[in-house]
Amino acid sequence: FVIHPSFVRPTFTTASRPAVRSTVSSPLQPLHVGGFDYQPDDEIPSNPITAEKADDIEEGFTPDPARLLSPRLGGTNLYLVGLMGSGKSAVGRELALRMGSYTFIDTDEVITNLLPGDATISDFFESEGEEEFRKIESQVLAGVHGYVRCVVSTGGGIVCLPQNWSKLQTGIVVFLDPSLDVIADRLKNDDSRPLLQGDDESPKSKLEGIMNKRRKMYEQADVVVKIGEEGVEQVVDVLVRETHKFIDENPPKQYQQPEDSADVGGDDGAKQ
Numbered sequence: 001f002v003i004h005p006s007f008v009r010p011t012f013t014t015a016s017r018p019a020v021r022s023t024v025s026s027p028l029q030p031l032h033v034g035g036f037d038y039q040p041d042d043e044i045p046s047n048p049i050t051a052e053k054a055d056d057i058e059e060g061f062t063p064d065p066a067r068l069l070s071p072r073l074g075g076t077n078l079y080l081v082g083l084m085g086s087g088k089s090a091v092g093r094e095l096a097l098r099m100g101s102y103t104f105i106d107t108d109e110v111i112t113n114l115l116p117g118d119a120t121i122s123d124f125f126e127s128e129g130e131e132e133f134r135k136i137e138s139q140v141l142a143g144v145h146g147y148v149r150c151v152v153s154t155g156g157g158i159v160c161l162p163q164n165w166s167k168l169q170t171g172i173v174v175f176l177d178p179s180l181d182v183i184a185d186r187l188k189n190d191d192s193r194p195l196l197q198g199d200d201e202s203p204k205s206k207l208e209g210i211m212n213k214r215r216k217m218y219e220q221a222d223v224v225v226k227i228g229e230e231g232v233e234q235v236v237d238v239l240v241r242e243t244h245k246f247i248d249e250n251p252p253k254q255y256q257q258p259e260d261s262a263d264v265g266g267d268d269g270a271k272q
């Protein structure tokens, strides 16, 4: 496998390509109200479903909180991290759909598109090894993080390289955390995760070993979503609620006017 770095660019599944990051001056825009309180005057980005609902809007109609995340984020990307099978792709796809103006990108899918023919990530692991995979994954993340308004589903091991965090932390990082039993059950008939293949150990015990090494890194995330038996829709609900809460608790830093020089040594004498 020879992948020239200049080819490591994300391909977008929607027709519109997000604007480049440099056009964003303020990463997080506050809502006028905290949490989910909705002001009827707030703009709801138009989409056919919302527009249809708006026709017979009733008093008290509340829009999907997922849709209200977009204006608060002001273009900032959401990066989903977690073990393989934690639901990053399924949840990320649904989340982007519900947010309306965000594009879904799956770094594993970008990598797969870069491989020749029908080659899979497992083929790449087998032929080039994990270390080479991590290099490509880092390059893909470096490419992806230059775009705005994306929900990015990452590969489970992306948290392992410190240099990846400098990219992840330009956005809001969300850790999806189901139990190992739930993950093992989801992946029991799935042979697309090379790190779980081989008969030396059960998949659950392999997952346990990997999680023990990575949990500290996953927990660096801004938002942690514990997952029990919830389906994808419900996980998105929790993720959205926790992300609103995170923004409430970490409001964007407002630009501070430098203290007026005329005040220095002024009446209160504080600077004398």
Ligand SMILES: Nc1ncnc2c1ncn2[C@@H]1O[C@H](COP(=O)(O)OP(=O)(O)O)[C@@H](O)[C@H]1O
Residues within 6 Å of the ligand: 082, 083, 084, 085, 086, 087, 088, 089, 090, 091, 153, 186, 187, 229, 230, 231, 232, 235
């Ligand atoms: N909350 C959920 N409830 C039920 N099934 C789920 C849930 N999240 C993911 N899945 C399923 O589990 C499998 C692995 O999920 P996936 O999104 O591919 O995980 P990841 O991208 O983290 O590796 C998929 O078949 C997916 O449809």
Ligand SMILES: O=C(O)C1=C[C@@H](OP(=O)(O)O)[C@@H](O)[C@H](O)C1
Residues within 6 Å of the ligand: 082, 083, 084, 085, 088, 108, 121, 154, 155, 156, 157, 158, 192, 193, 194, 195
């Ligand atoms: O945990 C890992 O190291 C990996 C997870 C996979 O992605 P998913 O987490 O999307 O399954 C994929 O990148 C590769 O098989 C390695």
